[in-house]
Amino acid sequence: MGPEEVQPEDDFYLERPGHEPVNMTALRVAERKFKAKDYEKNMPEVLRVGSRRLIQVGQLPEGISEWLRPGASVYEIDGVPGFKYIPSAIAQEQQVYWARACLSEYMRPPNQNNLDLLYTGLPSNGLYNVTQTEITVQRRSDGVSQTMQRLELLRKMRWTTLGYQYDWTSKTYRFDEAPVPFPSELSAWSQHTAVALGYGPDFRAEAGIVNFYQLGDSLTSHVDRSEPNMDAPLLSLSLGASCVFLLGGADRESPVVPLFLHSGDVSVLAGPARRFYHGVPKILPESCPSHLQELLGSARININIRQVT
Numbered sequence: 310m311g312p313e314e315v316q317p318e319d320d321f322y323l324e325r326p327g328h329e330p331v332n333m334t335a336l337r338v339a340e341r342k343f344k345a346k347d348y349e350k351n352m353p354e355v356l357r358v359g360s361r362r363l364i365q366v367g368q369l370p371e372g373i374s375e376w377l378r379p380g381a382s383v384y385e386i387d388g389v390p391g392f393k394y395i396p397s398a399i400a401q402e403q404q405v406y407w408a409r410a411c412l413s414e415y416m417r418p419p420n421q422n423n424l425d426l427l428y429t430g431l432p433s434n435g436l437y438n439v440t441q442t443e444i445t446v447q448r449r450s451d452g453v454s455q456t457m458q459r460l461e462l463l464r465k466m467r468w469t470t471l472g473y474q475y476d477w478t479s480k481t482y483r484f485d486e487a488p489v490p491f492p493s494e495l496s497a498w499s500q501h502t503a504v505a506l507g508y509g510p511d512f513r514a515e516a517g518i519v520n521f522y523q524l525g526d527s528l529t530s531h532v533d534r535s536e537p538n539m540d541a542p543l544l545s546l547s548l549g550a551s552c553v554f555l556l557g558g559a560d561r562e563s564p565v566v567p568l569f570l571h572s573g574d575v576s577v578l579a580g581p582a583r584r585f586y587h588g589v590p591k592i593l594p595e596s597c598p599s600h601l602q603e604l605l606g607s608a609r610i611n612i613n614i615r616q617v618t
């Protein structure tokens with residue numbers, strides 16, 4: 310699901326002035342804690358390289374893909390079966406490549422993105438051209454032209470869907486439509502990554518969601534359960550600003566593990582963790598690395614790739 314989307318179950322968590330919210334599950338407690346504005350800097354409990362609960366289980370092999378850093382450590386979290394974390398799996402130049410692709414080729418129709426639902430006249434080459442400072446679009450609601458800075462328009466970007474397009478309202482893939490051809494290099498990268506991580510040669514990149522987050526944005530914790538195939542791994546790639554990623558368990562009361570995800574990190578939900586709750590309560594201020602600042606400002610991009618059939 311996309312940033313700022315609220316799942317129906319969250320209607321439960323009524324927050325009235327002067328009252329503590331009811332039904333505070335472990336997951337909800339963790340989300341609120343990390344969202345809190347005064348909880349920005351000192352987060353000693355958030356797992357990071359060096360934390361004792363991160364167990365190194367291997368290294369990325371050489372010769373599988375030039376787009377994966379050979380020797381990168383592969384970690385699991387003690388007590389969380391099926392989740393994998395590969396910090397700095399993607400080199401800087403390749404982070405820039407994927408971020409540009411998200412802002413150009415990937416956001417182009419027939420792939421859908423939330424900006425196309427709001428505006429017509431988006432530049433056909435997308436939002437990646439950093440020398441193009443001003444962009445004029447027309448609001449679909451009333452046809453009025455609006456001129457915005459590139460980064461201002463980028464701030465309104467929330468999601469792009471790849472491959473089988475996703476219907477956010479019904480929470481189903483549009484299997485009645487032919488899928489948009491999945492970007493070939495991202496598909497190849499996914500296959501290589503699946504092989505490098507020991508999932509075998511059969512992974513197919515069939516659907517993807519590119520999430521765009523600005524400071525203050527969050528993604529409510531959820532389980533990705535729209536995929537008929539819940540056994541294939543779900544691959545995820547982080548670009549730009551860092552975030553706190555929350556990983557819970559099979560229900561909302563399971564213990565919740567917070568983990569930093571930084572630009573170039575790859576994470577995988579597979580095995581039991583494929584069905585675990587997870588979310589992004591916090592984008593970290595001043596965390597976008599310099600090689601992506603011109604392109605992204607202070608935004609975070611997450612590309613997640615799914616085999617759905």
Ligand code: OGA
Pocket residue numbers: 310311518520528533545554570587588589611613
């Ligand atoms: C998702 C998701 C996590 C992230 O889009 O389903 O869980 O790191 N994204 O942004």
Ligand code: MN
Pocket residue numbers: 310531532533587
């Ligand atoms: Mn998800």
